[in-house]
Amino acid sequence: MTEPRDGVSPVSLTAEEGPDQPSVTPALEDLYRGFEKALLVPLWTRIGDLMPEHPRSRARPHRWEWSTLLDLAGRSGDLVPVGRGGERRAIALANPSLGGRPYATSTLWAAIQYLMPGEDAPEHRHTQNAFRFVVEGEGVWTVVERDPVPMRRGDxxxxxxxxxxxxxxxxxxxxxxxxxxxxxxxxxxxAQFFDFGRDRLSEEEHTTPDRSRSERLWGHPGLVPVSQLGRGRGTPLLCYRWADTDAALTDQLELEQAGHPGTVEPGHALVRYTDPAHGGDVLPTVRAQFHRVRSGVETAPRRETGSSVYQVFDGSGQVTAGDFSWSVTRGDLFVVPSWTPLSIRSQASPSDSDSGALDLFQFSDAPILSKLDLFRTHTEETHA
Amino acid sequence: MTEPRDGVSPVSLTAEEGPDQPSVTPALEDLYRGFEKALLVPLWTRIGDLMPEHPRSRARPHRWEWSTLLDLAGRSGDLVPVGRGGERRAIALANPSLGGRPYATSTLWAAIQYLMPGEDAPEHRHTQNAFRFVVEGEGVWTVVERDPVPMRRGDxxxxxxxxxxxxxxxxxxxxxxxxxxxxxxxxxxxAQFFDFGRDRLSEEEHTTPDRSRSERLWGHPGLVPVSQLGRGRGTPLLCYRWADTDAALTDQLELEQAGHPGTVEPGHALVRYTDPAHGGDVLPTVRAQFHRVRSGVETAPRRETGSSVYQVFDGSGQVTAGDFSWSVTRGDLFVVPSWTPLSIRSQASPSDSDSGALDLFQFSDAPILSKLDLFRTHTEETHA
Amino acid sequence: MTEPRDGVSPVSLTAEEGPDQPSVTPALEDLYRGFEKALLVPLWTRIGDLMPEHPRSRARPHRWEWSTLLDLAGRSGDLVPVGRGGERRAIALANPSLGGRPYATSTLWAAIQYLMPGEDAPEHRHTQNAFRFVVEGEGVWTVVERDPVPMRRGDxxxxxxxxxxxxxxxxxxxxxxxxxxxxxxxxxxxAQFFDFGRDRLSEEEHTTPDRSRSERLWGHPGLVPVSQLGRGRGTPLLCYRWADTDAALTDQLELEQAGHPGTVEPGHALVRYTDPAHGGDVLPTVRAQFHRVRSGVETAPRRETGSSVYQVFDGSGQVTAGDFSWSVTRGDLFVVPSWTPLSIRSQASPSDSDSGALDLFQFSDAPILSKLDLFRTHTEETHA
Amino acid sequence: MTEPRDGVSPVSLTAEEGPDQPSVTPALEDLYRGFEKALLVPLWTRIGDLMPEHPRSRARPHRWEWSTLLDLAGRSGDLVPVGRGGERRAIALANPSLGGRPYATSTLWAAIQYLMPGEDAPEHRHTQNAFRFVVEGEGVWTVVERDPVPMRRGDxxxxxxxxxxxxxxxxxxxxxxxxxxxxxxxxxxxAQFFDFGRDRLSEEEHTTPDRSRSERLWGHPGLVPVSQLGRGRGTPLLCYRWADTDAALTDQLELEQAGHPGTVEPGHALVRYTDPAHGGDVLPTVRAQFHRVRSGVETAPRRETGSSVYQVFDGSGQVTAGDFSWSVTRGDLFVVPSWTPLSIRSQASPSDSDSGALDLFQFSDAPILSKLDLFRTHTEETHA
Structure with missing residues (x-):
């Protein structure tokens, strides 16, 4: 947000000695003044930054503790009203290496949103693709195209x-x-467009059905409602319930136990949320996934192009992202920049001694890279 | 390139009075200090910038004159060697609103490259998608995967x-x-990766065939070489010759004259370069097109999401991009930021009195927006 | 199966008088003898048959009663063993207009299969795409790629x-x-290939799990197992359970009752079985759907290119297909040839007085027509 | 065309002794009578025919000599008028194993069409996908959607x-x-629909332009007319000129000579006609290709699922298709049924002693099989 918007910012070029740089002579300095005046920058002075040998993210790994977020969100509930203009009581993660911008990573926004009893957040729409994920609590309905969708832990x-x-x-x-x-x-x-909608929801939208209409149409496995084919914009299924996600993860680990394929690596179950109309990623620019790491398991360090945000849903463990390592527990959020190796170790939670698995929600910008032929991954081999 | 990479940059939040902002109280100021310390930024202080009602580009329209570029490039030829490290004698357009970065627009790079007689620019490869366009001259071969491709005006x-x-x-x-x-x-x-290749080309790659092997395989209209299906990376056709582009534009205008469809609006011929293996844009992230505007014609103002760079190939005219307007002639480059209305008026060139059309090469980031469901255009209605 | 396979079958052409036919002269008759000898047939004598103004199916509508099928299948159980060579105790519908071929329609095969207690049907594989649908009973497991899948009513x-x-x-x-x-x-x-597999299933394949492994991996709505992406051949979900289908249909009718979209026409719920990996039809050549027609409702006559087979799953009613009309009840099968208008009327079933809906399983060849740009439908307007 | 259309054709089942058949007993015979009466056919009596281990075509290889076709077509020109009803003076190849039907193979129609000086063949349209290929002569324009397209040798x-x-x-x-x-x-x-159009072409459609409008819009390699994107039905390029095809084949053989990839096997150049809007096959159901086999070269025997029709365009040689082998020369047509191995040997033509290559036009039903996941090929290894 600090880029100059107006006027002509002079390009500042210094002829410097360097292994790959031309000799600094008066003629070269005169040439560089000419570049500046004409608003030009030679590649040979910048290529290392612009075209690195592999991704070097401007962001860095970081963890935010849920208790801190929740405390500040609660205080905001008391002090900051929700209404047209501010639109949402949402407080965003600001990556410590991104200059104070409210960016969790170079491409992704993540925020805690907070709504007081009886409050409405006003209607709007925008080109930005969005989702909600609930780590605890219930009581709010998100109303999408007039369809009220209940939100509960794990949804x-x-x-x-x-x-x-x-x-x-x-x-x-x-x-x-x-x-x-x-x-x-x-x-x-x-590419952004933003439109303000109605300030108040209708009576009907204040109803609190147990399931959204979208789930009744699209929430049956492998079955699509013929009347709805080709209608609407984007994924027609507006809620993926925790009971389904939990069952899918449980099934993967049980299959592994029985000697069958199912997990992505030993002790590591992984499901991806997909659009049932085409089977691909659930949003045009965002991939969302859920991991379950069996107690005591450490995942192999894995890099991918593009960045991710994780939230611990249950259990606790140790996360290593590049040079950073943190203990994490329920609700904590952490970010993994592009091409940073990530490894996750699950430890038995005293409060959940039976399963002891570490459950993690993840979202990333992988569809952007994938659709543009730029997605790449690398997993380090580890020796047991 | 000026973003901090190391250390924790404190978020700086000021509680300010404003129509959509909460009342400034000691409690609010204390809350904002809490946000800063926890590396958080509330949406309600930033939403207007982050989520504007329509795209407001950080870049601005600008024109560069070819004569200036060519003069500076020529002086670089005398002073700056080409070799490993600097890689290319390329001098990039730096948009006056982008803080001195070598960015023509927010997403696109455009540069003049200059090679002295007998010089080689060393081999490399990178994830960045690239192209060359020749406004004048000949004599250089671009060697792609060991296939030498001659470059001539209009290619x-x-x-x-x-x-x-x-x-x-x-x-x-x-x-x-x-x-x-x-x-x-x-x-x-x-997403960037960059690999250095061989420092010297082989004897065979120093040959100067009149056509590349890629053209011999893929340059026949509608015909594909069965032996090559599924091979290679990206568009297999490495050169689109001027004679073909010129003929396609001539045909469109002649069809219009004869009362048949062909042009995008009266007097405005437009062809798109496509990958013959799939018929879509020629590069995963870049759209390239060629316009011919008949003498005396002014195109209707048109906006699109995403940005473009144009180079005048022939003729001269007047270009209006948002609040900016310039006379342009052969070789001049100009940039059009996202959602900026662009209109082009062609005037008869004295040196080309018969046709007098304005010929323009264009490239844009449209495939990125299109693949992510974010491409949008708007053409103003004009009254004859 | 009656086409000659060997030798040269003489073409038999008769020069006949007709409104669009050339005059019968000795020269014409001589010409037609020349055609015959050279194995040629002129278009002008055949065009009406070969290129009709709209599809005229070789098949005709027909209904088979379930009680008859079941009785004959039971008698086969006593008389005909199952084993290698005959492969399956399957008895196919033979459309009365298709010359005794075991074809339900011009493109589709439908059969009742019958397995005695303790029997195995031997392993094989073939290019033909297949499915099973269960109208009553349980106790058999279909073992696909060594994964045992239980079969129960409605699956x-x-x-x-x-x-x-x-x-x-x-x-x-x-x-x-x-x-x-x-x-x-x-x-x-x-296009057919057929391979014989093992004569006996392994111990493990004789187990009778309540759910197949495929369901545990792929049967969770909108959730895909990341470890399985890109593996296997065709739809990875090997069973669509009745409880899910029933719930999806119930939801559609309830949404309609509440004034929301959901049904394809008033009182007519319709779901399609899809491959969760891509959201399209469940088999490359076969579309499968399930209809529920509310008691007392009659559907609008609708035609489509390509043919269908229906089985009544529950309820009873009246079906009109072109010039044919039948009463149908549980288990009855009927076939609808290409471009034949079909209307279904549901009547309250005494044995099911609460719901009284007519439930119908359908399969068709629609994916073939759709992928080749030949699918077309027409619904007659009806007046309430 | 001989299938019964009316009435109920009794299924005729005979209980026979056989290695995989049940014992013939009075009970079995009674059961089979029950099947007949109920219009049912058991799989175990038919499986070998219906589900063979590999494709066994009902058609067989056959060759037609061009001189015979041309002679009979010429005589038809004298005796048979062209007009509404008969529609076209087209004479179709009737495969000797397909019971007198005018089918070149089980899925493909091929005919010689003949038009006298000054004649018009009336306008119509149909769902059947079609093409013309010209082995000799010129003078006819095919008028498609009012765009006259000249036809010349090789087009x-x-x-x-x-x-x-x-x-x-x-x-x-x-x-x-x-x-x-x-x-x-x-x-x-x-799936067939057929509509009659105007009986007479307009004045404008009787013009004889050297190039069609479609070629002027779409006939430039890799370049598409932006104004036409998304318009029209099917491939927008209505003619692929011989000069382009010939150049593409020449280029492939010259690249091979120079040691570069280009041919599908030594001495065998092959191009495929594609739709420039998507790069895939030129028609939804038909693949069209052109082969050039260098003088003295014999191609490796190759099978594929689906059938082909070939016409010799130039040169002469020897063709082996399964158990059949023929000498072929300019204009001769031959057909290759599904999964029949085909090998082609080129011999120097006295009339074309310099090049001596054998040029062959081919069309097949490969897109049908490919889109339905049924396309398979096998090439026999040969030893030099």
Whole structure:
């Protein structure tokens, strides 16, 4: 947000000695003045930064503790109203290496959103692709294209760009959840549109059905409603319930135990949320996945192009991302920049001694890289 | 390139009065200090910048005159050697609103490259997608995956990421051309890989065939070589010759004259360079097109999401991009940021009195937006 | 199966008078003898048959009663062993207009299959795409690529070509179900391969798990197992359970009742079985769907290119297909040839007085037509 | 065409002794009578025919000599008028094993069409996909959607289903060419629609431009007309000129001579006609290719699922298809059924002693098989 917008910023070029640089002579300095005046920059002075041998992220790994986020969100609930203009009581992660911008990584936004009892967040729509994920609590309905969708612990609610949406807290207590969007990416490519909607929801949208209409149409495995084919914008399934995600992860680990394929590596179950209309990623720019790492297991260090945000859903463990390492527990968020090796170690949680698995929600910008033929991964071989 | 990479940059938040902002109280100021300490930024203080109602580009329209570029490139030819490390004698357009970065627009790189007689530019490869376009001259061969491709006025040479390439000037005079790449975009999404290749080309690669092998295999309209299906990386056709582009544009205008469809609007012929293996854009992230505007015609103002760089190939005219307007002539380059209305008026060139059309080469980031469901255009209605 | 395979069958051409036919002269008759000798047939004598103004199916509508099929299948159980060579105790519908061929329609095969207690049907694989649908009973496991899949009333089991499969009856009673395949279509295009597998299943394949491994991996709505992406051949989900299908249909009718979209026409719920890996039809050549028609409702007459086979799953009603009309009840099968208008009327079933809906399983060759740009539908407007 | 259409054809089943057949007993015979009465056929009596271990085509290889075809077509020109009803003076190849049907293979139609000086063939359209290929002569224009397309030796004119088309002979001599269509395939799947158009072409359509409008828009390699994107039905390029095809083949053989990839096997150049809008096969159901086999070269025996029709364009040679072998020369047509190994040997033509290559036009039903995951090929290894 600090880029100059107006006037002509003079290009500042210094002729410097260097192994790959031309000799500094008066003629060269005169040439560089000519470049500046004409708003030109020679490649040979910048190529190392611009075209590195492998991704070197501007962001860095970082962890935020859930207790801190929740405390600050709660105080915001008391001090900051929700309404048109500010639009949402959402507080975003600001990567420590991104100059104070509210960017979790170079391309992704992640925030805690907080809604007080009885509050509505006003309707709007935007090109940014978004989702909600609930680590604890319930009581809020997200209303998407007039369809109220309940939110409960473990639920994942995707929302493709340009669908109208609002939030309504029907409970007698506040509720917090995380929002993920592609705001930094769309800021970079300058594709954003934003429209304000109605200030108030209708009576019908204040109802609190147990399931959204979208789930009744699209939430049956492998079955699609013929009347709805080709309608709507983006994924038609507006909520992926925790019971389904949990069952899918449990099944993968049980299959592994029985000697069958199912996990991505020993002790590591992984499901991806997909759009049932095409089977691909759930949002055009965002991949969302859920990991379960069996107690005591450490995953092999793995890099990929593009960045991720993780939230611990259950259990606790140790995370190593490049040169950083943190203990994590329920609700904690951490970010993994592009091409940074990540390894996750699960440890038995005293409060959950039976399973002891570490459950992690993840979202990333992988669809952007994949659709543009730029997705690449590398897993280090480890020796047992 | 100025973002802090190391250490924790404190987030600086000021509680300010404003129509959509909460009242400034000691409690709010204390909350904001808490945000800063925890590396958090509330949405309500930033939403207008982050999520504008329509794209507001950080870049601005600008024009560079070819004569200036060519003069500075020529002086570079005398002072700056070409070799490993600097890699290329390429001088990039730096948009006046992008803080001195060598970015033509927020996502695109454009440079004049210059090679002296007998010089080689060393082999390398990179994930960045690239092309060459020749506004004048000849004598250089671009060697892609060991296939030497001659470059002459009007030729367009695409080169998908991770193909090995080098340049060789076989003539007794220097040659200049423009390079276009998606460097800023790949910098933003942090997907870049770069490998150094051989320092010297082989004897065979120093040959100067009249046509590349790629053209002999893939340059026949609608015909594909069955032996090559599924091979190679990206578009297999490495050169689109001027004679073909010129004929296609001539045909469109003649069809219009005869009362048949062919042009995109009256007097405005437009062809797109495509990958013959799939018919889509010639590069995964870059769209390349060629316009011919009949003498005296003014095109309707048109916006699109994403940005473009244009080079005048022939003729002269007047270009209006948002609040900017310039006279342009052969070789001049100009840039059009996202969602900026562009109109082009062609005037009869004295040196080309018969046709008098304005010929323009264009490249843009449209495939990125299109593949991610973010491409949008708007054409203003004009009244004759 | 009656086409001559050997020798040269003389073409028999008769010069006939007709409105569009040339005058019968000795010269014409001599010409036609020349055609015959050279194995040629002129278009002008055949065009009406070969290129009709709209599809005129060689097949005709027909209904088979379940009680008859079941009785004959039971008698076969006593008289005909199952084993290598005959492969399956399957008895196919032979459309009365297709010359005694075991073709339900011009492209589709449908059969009742019957397995006695303890019997195995031996393993094989073939290019023909197949499925099983269970109208009543349980006790058989279909073993696909060594994964045992239980079969119960209402279950749909797709099986893409070239997957190994066998059947095992683990119960103490016989079981019947229907098989659907694209045998006539693959016979026409001559694409068939068939491989014999193992004569006996392993111990492990004789186990009778409650759910198949495929369901544990792929049966969770919108969730895909990352470890399995890109593996296997065709749809990875080997069973679509009745409980899910029933719930999806119930939801559609309830949404309609509440004033929301969901049904394809008033009182007519319709779901399609899809491959969760891509969201398209469950088999490359076969579309499978399930209809529920509310009691007392009559559907609008609808035609489509390509043919269908229906089985009544529950309820009873009246079906009109072109010039044919039949009463149908549980288990009855009927076929609808290409471009034949079909209307279904549901009547309250005494045995099911609460719901009274008519439930119908359908399969068709629509993916073939759709992928080749030949699918077309037409619904007659009806007046309430 | 001989299938019964009306009435109920009794299924005729005979209980026979056989290695895989049940014992013939009175009970079995009674069961089989029950099957007949109920219009049922057991799989175990038919499986070998219906589900063979590999494709066994109903068609057989056959060759037609061009001189015979041309002579009979010429006599038809004198005796048979062209007009509404008969529609075209087209004479179709009737495979000797297909019971007198005008089918070249089980799925493909091939005919010689003949138009007298000044004649028009009336306008119509149909779902059947079609093309023309010209082995000799010129003077006829095919008018597609009112765009007149000249036809000359070596030209290939594809025409996707449901485009209006007519023919006009503007010369003072008759002209012959071959038509290829998917008539048998569409007959089998019963997808056909046919509409009659205008009886007479307009003045403008009787003009004889040197190039069609479609070529002016779409005939430039790798370049697409932006104004036409998304318009029209099927391939927008209506003619592939011989000069381009010849150049593409020459280039492949010259590249091979220079030690570079280009041919499909030594001495065997092969190009495929593609739709420039998507790079895939030129028609939804038909693949069209052109082979050039260097003098003295014999190609390795190769099978594929699906069938082909070939026409010799130039040169002469020896063709072996399964158990059949023929000498072929200019204009001769031959057919290769599914999974029949084909080998082609080229011999120096006395009349063309310099090049001596054998040039062959081929069309097949490969897109049908490919889109339905049924395409398979096998090439026998040969020892030099």
């Amino acid at each position: 994942f609610l995707p929302q493709t760009g340009m669908n109208w949406h609002a939030h309504h807290n029907a409970a007698d207590h506040a509720m917090a959840w995380i929002d993920g969007l592609d705001i930094p990416f769309q800021y970079d490519i300058e | 367009f040479l695409p080169q998908t990421g991770m193909n090995w390439h080098a340049h060789h000037n076989a003539a007794d005079h220097a040659m200049a051309w423009i390079d276009g790449l998606d460097i800023p975009f790949q910098y933003d999404i942090e | 749909f089991l797709p099986q893409t070509g070239m997957n190994w499969h066998a059947h095992h009856n683990a119960a103490d009673h016989a079981m019947a179900w229907i098989d659907g395949l694209d045998i006539p279509f693959q016979y026409d295009i001559e | 290939f004119l594809p025409q996707t289903g449901m485009n209006w088309h007519a023919h006009h002979n503007a010369a003072d001599h008759a002209m012959a060419w071959i038509d290829g269509l998917d008539i048998p395939f569409q007959y089998d799947i019963e």
